[in-house]
Amino acid sequence: MDADRIGRTLTRIAHEILERNRGIEELALIGIRTRGVPLAKRLARTIRDINDPLTPLRADLSLPKVEIPTGALDITLYRDDLMRTAIGAQPVIRKTEIPFSIDDKRILLVDDVLYTGRTIRAALDALIEFGRPKAIQLVVLVDRGHRELPIKADYVGKNLPTSLMQSVQVHLTEIDGRDEVEILES
Amino acid sequence: MKKDLLSISDLATDEIYRVLDTTEAMREIGQRPIKKVPALRGKTVVNLFYEPSTRTRTSFEIAEKRLSADMLSIAVGTSSAQKGETLADTALNLEAMAPDMIVLRHASSGAGHLLSRICKSRIINAGDGMHEHPTQALLDAFTIREHKKRIDGLKVAIVGDLLHSRVLRSNVLLLTRLGAEVWVCGPTTLVPTGIEQCGVRVSTSVAEAVADADVIMMLRIQQERMQGAFFPSLREYFDTFGMTAARVALAKPDVIIMHPGPMNRGVEIASDVADGPFSVILEQVANGVAVRMAVLYLLAGGQEGD
Numbered sequence: 001m002d003a004d005r006i007g008r009t010l011t012r013i014a015h016e017i018l019e020r021n022r023g024i025e026e027l028a029l030i031g032i033r034t035r036g037v038p039l040a041k042r043l044a045r046t047i048r049d050i051n052d053p054l055t056p057l058r059a060d061l062s063l064p065k066v067e068i069p070t071g072a073l074d075i076t077l078y079r080d081d082l083m084r085t086a087i088g089a090q091p092v093i094r095k096t097e098i099p100f101s102i103d104d105k106r107i108l109l110v111d112d113v114l115y116t117g118r119t120i121r122a123a124l125d126a127l128i129e130f131g132r133p134k135a136i137q138l139v140v141l142v143d144r145g146h147r148e149l150p151i152k153a154d155y156v157g158k159n160l161p162t163s164l165m166q167s168v169q170v171h172l173t174e175i176d177g178r179d180e181v182e183i184l185e186s
Numbered sequence: 187m188k189k190d191l192l193s194i195s196d197l198a199t200d201e202i203y204r205v206l207d208t209t210e211a212m213r214e215i216g217q218r219p220i221k222k223v224p225a226l227r228g229k230t231v232v233n234l235f236y237e238p239s240t241r242t243r244t245s246f247e248i249a250e251k252r253l254s255a256d257m258l259s260i261a262v263g264t265s266s267a268q269k270g271e272t273l274a275d276t277a278l279n280l281e282a283m284a285p286d287m288i289v290l291r292h293a294s295s296g297a298g299h300l301l302s303r304i305c306k307s308r309i310i311n312a313g314d315g316m317h318e319h320p321t322q323a324l325l326d327a328f329t330i331r332e333h334k335k336r337i338d339g340l341k342v343a344i345v346g347d348l349l350h351s352r353v354l355r356s357n358v359l360l361l362t363r364l365g366a367e368v369w370v371c372g373p374t375t376l377v378p379t380g381i382e383q384c385g386v387r388v389s390t391s392v393a394e395a396v397a398d399a400d401v402i403m404m405l406r407i408q409q410e411r412m413q414g415a416f417f418p419s420l421r422e423y424f425d426t427f428g429m430t431a432a433r434v435a436l437a438k439p440d441v442i443i444m445h446p447g448p449m450n451r452g453v454e455i456a457s458d459v460a461d462g463p464f465s466v467i468l469e470q471v472a473n474g475v476a477v478r479m480a481v482l483y484l485l486a487g488g489q490e491g492d
Contacts, residue, residue: 074211076225077215077223077224077225077253077483078223078224078225082225083225083226083227083228083229083486083487089187089484089487090187090483090484090486090487092204092207092208093208093211093212093483094211095210095211095214096211096214096215097214125224126223129218129219129220129222130218130219130220131219
């Protein structure tokens with residue numbers, strides 16, 4: 001997937017989110033670190049712009065934009081393999097930043113690649129400790145299959161059938177300087 | 187990370203920064219409605235305290251609970267040490283019950299090193315005699331970095347009972363490593379011999395030590411460790427070395443005042459300074475929990491080169 005394709009995909013997902021949730025009421029996005037975070041921010045902007053017909057006018061009239069609450073979640077401490085192997089240094093933990101209450105919100109959980117489903121399991125456990133959302137929906141840019149847990153995405157950018165020997169690498173401008181999804185043979 | 191954290195010198199410089207950065211993430215957990223993560227589930231941590239402690243022990247206990255470790259604290263007043271059991275025997279008996287980590291506070295310098303040699307469990311030094319108190323220095327560095335956004339190039343004045351202070355030794359090792367200009371100040375009788383070889387400036391004048399300082403760190407007068415008269419009276423000590431508002435005024439206008447606690451108000455620090463606008467003493471305590479969570483988490487993993 002190239003930059004253009006990623007952009008269109010995110011726009012399509014934004015439309016699907018609005019269709020399914022009938023607007024932005026109670027919506028909030030939470031990106032899973034690392035690459036879910038910029039994806040969540042992009043989706044938040046796109047959803048806002050689609051939903052608010054005044055978007056182009058607001059800038060001219062210097063009206064404040066209606067922002068959709070967006071947060072970042074680090075799931076490292078919830079990983080099921082955290083203490084399994086006593087090899088090497090501990091994984092780096094980064095900050096979880098959810099600057100709003102998730103109670104009674106419709107949470108869109110955003111990640112780049114859906115694979116075994118274990119990250120999402122950890123993210124669900126982590127999220128529940130912040131409150132009781134009305135619903136949690138899962139958004140992923142790429143679904144590469146090989147699930148090990150009963151988890152399914154609500155919005156999928158692209159289904160990429162892969163073999164276990166391959167790895168899927170998502171690059172995003174905010175972190176990697178370019179937008180691209182590539183499959184690497186290992 | 188090495189197996190144990192006994193001294194600041196057990197940490198490479200990049201590991202110090204890793205602890206400080208992890209602390210940042212750990213602090214957020216303390217602000218959640220549910221202040222608990224499952225990271226150390228199934229790990230057993232024993233807090234073995236041979237000396238009285240409120241702050242450090244509570245801080246470790248809260249940190250362990252927030253990481254979901256199974257923890258227990260042994261206050262030596264109620265343990266078999268009262269019946270004459272040696273530290274090594276106590277440790278071997280605890281070891282037989284297979285804890286993953288032991289947090290040790292002991293009145294003898296090097297007690298952690300002794301345990302480290304005979305135990306497979308990871309040992310965290312929570313203060314050994316007059317030697318070191320590494321997690322205190324780490325939380326001090328974290329608090330300084332938070333306020334000043336850097337440590338490199340800062341002038342840090344450490345004033346008080348230098349001789350008996352493990353907090354001093356850990357802080358000197360840590361802050362000089364991170365590039366701070368460290369001044370130590372106290373009565374000549376309480377200046378450890380050879381301290382200037384650690385790369386610090388020594389002064390017996392508080393005015394000189396705190397002049398243009400970014401950070402003033404006060405150390406407690408440790409009367410319980412003093413055998414003999416190191417200064418004429420507490421009153422005279424306060425007059426000469428006590429941190430008063432007038433002395434604070436000699437430092438930079440945005441100076442922060444630190445104290446590892448417990449404070450002797452009116453001995454090393456005036457009450458209006460301890461409770462004043464420059465004081466970050468209670469922030470230090472708050473940050474202590476997050477620093478200890480970071481240390482517990484990082485030590486619980488594998489060792490470098492495993």
